Amino acid sequence: MRSAGTIDGITALGPDSATRSPTRRRARSDRPEPGTRPLALEPARCCICGTRDAEPVGVGEDFEYRTSPDSFLTVRCDHCALVYLDPRPTRAEMTTIYPDHYHAFTFTEDKFGFVYRVRRRLEARRLLTAIGKVPPNAAILDVGCGDGFHLELLRDFGQPGWRLVGVDLDPRAADAAEARGLVVHRGTIETVDLEADHYDFAILIQTVEHVADPAAVLAAIRRVLRPGGRLLIVTDNTGSLDFSIAKRRHWGGYHFPRHWYLFNDDALRRLASHTGFSVDELDTMVSPVNWVYSIRNALDDWGAPRPIVEWLSLESPIPLAAFTLFDWCNQRIGRAALLRAVLRRDPE
Amino acid sequence: MITTGPEISTAPVVVLGGGIAGLTAARELLRNGLDVVLYEAGPSVGGMADSHHDPEGFTFDTGAHFITNRLAxxxxxxxxxxxxxxxxxxxxxxxxxxxxPAGLLRVPRFVRAAIAERTHPRHGSATSAADRFRREFGTALADEIALPLLEAWSGAPATELAPAVADKIPSGIAQTVGLKLAARLTHRAVAVGYCQEAPQSANVWHVYPERGISAVCESLAADVADSIRLRSPVEAITVSDGRAVGVRVAGREVPAAAVISTAPINVLPKIVEGTDALERFRAFRFRPMVFVNLRLQGRDLLPHTMTWTPEAQLPFFRLTETPQAMPWLAPEGKTLITADIGAEIGDEHWSMDDGELGERCIDALVEIVPSARRDYLGCRVVRAPSAYPVFHLDYELDRQRLATSTGVDRLLSIGRNGEFAHILMEDVYWRTVRRARRLARELKSGAPVSV
Structure with missing residues (x-):
C-alpha cells in the first residue's frame, strides 16, 4: 500500500491474527536498536482454503525500511494460487514493521508535491468510476481509511449527500482523518460496531494484502453491506509482468514483511466466492510503484550507489511517469501492476 | 480464524530421528494441527547435520555442508x-x-572423446553408471575422472552401479552461465545445481551459519521442543494388517497415527515387527566415509573451495577447504582442509588411528599443497557409517519402488538415508515438508497413506 496515502496496513488486522502455533524462541521483550533484532515470526496458511500446501516462490528482506535483519519467504498456495508470507511477523511486531517514518504516515502534499497532486486527481477519477451509480444519499465505508485520503476525495469530488464513514485501528491515522473533518470508527472492521445490511458501497484500497485474515475482513464487510451492495478492492497483482520478472526476490509488491497475502485474478475470485461475493468487475490497473520499487530493491540489494537507489522513490516524477507509461502498455494485455475488483454481496 | 478440522486419530504421529528430516517433518505436522512425538536416540538433535567445534578454534561438520539463503x-x-x-x-x-567444469574443455582428449560420443551415439539406454557416464562425458573424461570418483565414493565398480547415480539437477547451459554471471555481479555464491525441489535463481545463494551447520537443526528443534524425546531409541515399529500402528520405546508400547522414520532404509526392516514387506531393503548399502579434518597454517591453500582428486594414488577422492568460502570457520591465518575417504566399516582407513590418518593425508596432500607437511597442525577425524547411498544394480528396482512407498501404510521413510537418495539439505527440507503435508491431509481425510 505504498501508494495509498493512508496507513491502511495496520488498520484492518483482526484481533485473531495470532495463530495457534508457538512463536519463535527468539522473540524477546528487550528491543535493541531498530533493525538489529530479529522479529518474532509465526507460521501462516492460505486464508482461502486453510491449508499450508504451498511451494516456495521468493525470498527477500525489508529492503525499504530495514526494520529487522530477517529474511522472508513467500509461497504460493497449490490450490488457490494465493501468494503469502510464511512465516510472518507476529502481531506484537506491528510497531516495528510499521515505524513512525513509514511512508503511508507521511504521504503529504508538503513532502510529495507534484506527485501528490497528480495522484489525487487520478484516484478521484478511478474511485468515482468504480462507485458508478449509487443513491444520492449513499452510505459509503472506507475500510482501513488511514488518514482519510480517499474519503476526502469522495467528499470533494462526489455527491454532496453521500454519507462517508471510515474505519481505522491506528490512532495516528484516525486522528489525522478526524482532523480532516471525517467520521472515523476506531478499531478493525471485525470489531467496530457498525450497522448490518446498511452500506451501499465499501472500499478496500491497498489494504487486503496487509491484513492477517483477508477472508475474515471480507466476511465482516459483507455483513455491513446491504444486499446487492458493492465492494471495491485494489491490491498488488501477482499476475502482473513485474511480478513475473521480480518474484524471486525484489518485487516491490512484496513490501517485505508487510504484505502478507497477494492475489492474482484467480485467487481474488476464489476469495470472493469463499466469502459470499460475486465478481462484477475484475481487471488490472496501472501503477508505476511496484516497477520503481522492484528496481530500487534490486539496486539496493546489489550495493548500487545510494544516490541512484534514493532517486528511485515516490518523490521522483521521472521514473514514476516512465513506468506509468510502460505499465499502461501492460494493462492493454491485462497484466498491469494492480488488480482492481468490484464485488457484489450475494443474496443470502 | 482458520481451523484445521477434526482429527481422525487421537494418537500422535511418531517421528524417529532428530536430524533435519525428522525435525522438519515434526514441525510441519505440528503446523498442520497434528500431534507429534519425535524420538531421538542420542543426547542431542542434529543427526548428520551436526557441527564440531574443536579447542583450537576450528569448526567443521560431518562432511562439508552448504545451505542457501532460502533454506536458512x-x-x-x-x-x-x-x-x-x-x-x-x-x-x-x-x-x-x-x-x-569449464577448465576440462582445455584438455583435447576429453573434448575429442565427448564429440565422438555425440557424433556416434550408442543405441539403447545405458545399462550401468559406467555406461551412462561414458555416453554423457565421453570415454576419456569418464575413465579418468568421473568413474574413479564414483568408485571411490561408492566402493563398488561403476559397471555394477545403476545409471540413475548420474541423475543430476536439470539446468540448461544458458541458465548455468546466467547463474555464474549473477554470482560475479552480486559477489554471492549463487547456488548452481544444488537443489532440485525448489527453483534455481540468481537470488538463491549459499550462506552458512556462523556457528556451523548445527544451527539449522537447533532452530527447528526450538520450534518443536515440546515434542522431542531425547535419549529415546525406538526399539520397534509395530505393523498390523499392513499398517504402522505404533512403536516400542524403552519397553513401552506407544500407539501412533503414523510412523515417520529417518533411519537408514536398510536398518528399518530390523526394527519393524509384523510384516516382511521391508525385507527387500536389507540389501541396500550405504558407503561409510572417513572425514579427516586437517588443520594447517595459512589460507587458500587449495586451488578453490573444493578439489576433486580422482587419481588412485591419493587416499582421498575430495578435498574441501571450507574457510575459503566461510573464512570464520578457522582462526585467522589458519585453515582447515577436509579430506573425504571412502571406507568400509572395519577396513584399513576406518580402523586407522587418527594421527596416522592425518599423516597419510598430509603425505598425499603435498602433491597439491607443497607446504602441507611444514604447515600441518594436526587433525580431527569424523567417521560416518552411513554417508552415501550406493545405487547398486542388484537392488535398483527396489530402490525405484521405494521412491513411491515403503510398502507399509502409514509408514514413511524420509531424509537422505531414509529415502536412500542423493539429495542435499535443501532438497531434504522441501521434500520432507511436502510429504508431511500430504500425510497430514491423508490422516485428516482417513485415506490410505501412500506417500
Whole structure:
C-alpha cells in the first residue's frame, strides 16, 4: 500500500491474527536498536482454503525500511494460487514493521508535491468510476481509511449527500482523518460496531494484502453491506509482468514483511466466492510503484550507489511517469501492476 | 480464524530421528494441527547435520555442508548466517588443477572423446553408471575422472552401479552461465545445481551459519521442543494388517497415527515387527566415509573451495577447504582442509588411528599443497557409517519402488538415508515438508497413506 496515502496496513488486522502455533524462541521483550533484532515470526496458511500446501516462490528482506535483519519467504498456495508470507511477523511486531517514518504516515502534499497532486486527481477519477451509480444519499465505508485520503476525495469530488464513514485501528491515522473533518470508527472492521445490511458501497484500497485474515475482513464487510451492495478492492497483482520478472526476490509488491497475502485474478475470485461475493468487475490497473520499487530493491540489494537507489522513490516524477507509461502498455494485455475488483454481496 | 478440522486419530504421529528430516517433518505436522512425538536416540538433535567445534578454534561438520539463503530463511537461521562470497570446484589431474567444469574443455582428449560420443551415439539406454557416464562425458573424461570418483565414493565398480547415480539437477547451459554471471555481479555464491525441489535463481545463494551447520537443526528443534524425546531409541515399529500402528520405546508400547522414520532404509526392516514387506531393503548399502579434518597454517591453500582428486594414488577422492568460502570457520591465518575417504566399516582407513590418518593425508596432500607437511597442525577425524547411498544394480528396482512407498501404510521413510537418495539439505527440507503435508491431509481425510 505504498501508494495509498493512508496507513491502511495496520488498520484492518483482526484481533485473531495470532495463530495457534508457538512463536519463535527468539522473540524477546528487550528491543535493541531498530533493525538489529530479529522479529518474532509465526507460521501462516492460505486464508482461502486453510491449508499450508504451498511451494516456495521468493525470498527477500525489508529492503525499504530495514526494520529487522530477517529474511522472508513467500509461497504460493497449490490450490488457490494465493501468494503469502510464511512465516510472518507476529502481531506484537506491528510497531516495528510499521515505524513512525513509514511512508503511508507521511504521504503529504508538503513532502510529495507534484506527485501528490497528480495522484489525487487520478484516484478521484478511478474511485468515482468504480462507485458508478449509487443513491444520492449513499452510505459509503472506507475500510482501513488511514488518514482519510480517499474519503476526502469522495467528499470533494462526489455527491454532496453521500454519507462517508471510515474505519481505522491506528490512532495516528484516525486522528489525522478526524482532523480532516471525517467520521472515523476506531478499531478493525471485525470489531467496530457498525450497522448490518446498511452500506451501499465499501472500499478496500491497498489494504487486503496487509491484513492477517483477508477472508475474515471480507466476511465482516459483507455483513455491513446491504444486499446487492458493492465492494471495491485494489491490491498488488501477482499476475502482473513485474511480478513475473521480480518474484524471486525484489518485487516491490512484496513490501517485505508487510504484505502478507497477494492475489492474482484467480485467487481474488476464489476469495470472493469463499466469502459470499460475486465478481462484477475484475481487471488490472496501472501503477508505476511496484516497477520503481522492484528496481530500487534490486539496486539496493546489489550495493548500487545510494544516490541512484534514493532517486528511485515516490518523490521522483521521472521514473514514476516512465513506468506509468510502460505499465499502461501492460494493462492493454491485462497484466498491469494492480488488480482492481468490484464485488457484489450475494443474496443470502 | 482458520481451523484445521477434526482429527481422525487421537494418537500422535511418531517421528524417529532428530536430524533435519525428522525435525522438519515434526514441525510441519505440528503446523498442520497434528500431534507429534519425535524420538531421538542420542543426547542431542542434529543427526548428520551436526557441527564440531574443536579447542583450537576450528569448526567443521560431518562432511562439508552448504545451505542457501532460502533454506536458512525457511528454517529460521538466516540472521545467524553469513553469505558465502565465492565457491568453486577444481579437478586435480596429472599434477595440475582444472576448473570444473569449464577448465576440462582445455584438455583435447576429453573434448575429442565427448564429440565422438555425440557424433556416434550408442543405441539403447545405458545399462550401468559406467555406461551412462561414458555416453554423457565421453570415454576419456569418464575413465579418468568421473568413474574413479564414483568408485571411490561408492566402493563398488561403476559397471555394477545403476545409471540413475548420474541423475543430476536439470539446468540448461544458458541458465548455468546466467547463474555464474549473477554470482560475479552480486559477489554471492549463487547456488548452481544444488537443489532440485525448489527453483534455481540468481537470488538463491549459499550462506552458512556462523556457528556451523548445527544451527539449522537447533532452530527447528526450538520450534518443536515440546515434542522431542531425547535419549529415546525406538526399539520397534509395530505393523498390523499392513499398517504402522505404533512403536516400542524403552519397553513401552506407544500407539501412533503414523510412523515417520529417518533411519537408514536398510536398518528399518530390523526394527519393524509384523510384516516382511521391508525385507527387500536389507540389501541396500550405504558407503561409510572417513572425514579427516586437517588443520594447517595459512589460507587458500587449495586451488578453490573444493578439489576433486580422482587419481588412485591419493587416499582421498575430495578435498574441501571450507574457510575459503566461510573464512570464520578457522582462526585467522589458519585453515582447515577436509579430506573425504571412502571406507568400509572395519577396513584399513576406518580402523586407522587418527594421527596416522592425518599423516597419510598430509603425505598425499603435498602433491597439491607443497607446504602441507611444514604447515600441518594436526587433525580431527569424523567417521560416518552411513554417508552415501550406493545405487547398486542388484537392488535398483527396489530402490525405484521405494521412491513411491515403503510398502507399509502409514509408514514413511524420509531424509537422505531414509529415502536412500542423493539429495542435499535443501532438497531434504522441501521434500520432507511436502510429504508431511500430504500425510497430514491423508490422516485428516482417513485415506490410505501412500506417500
Amino acid at each position: 530463511t525457511a528454517t529460521g537461521v538466516y540472521e545467524q548466517c553469513r553469505a558465502v562470497e565465492s565457491y568453486g570446484e577444481t579437478v586435480w589431474l596429472g599434477g595440475r588443477s582444472y576448473d570444473y
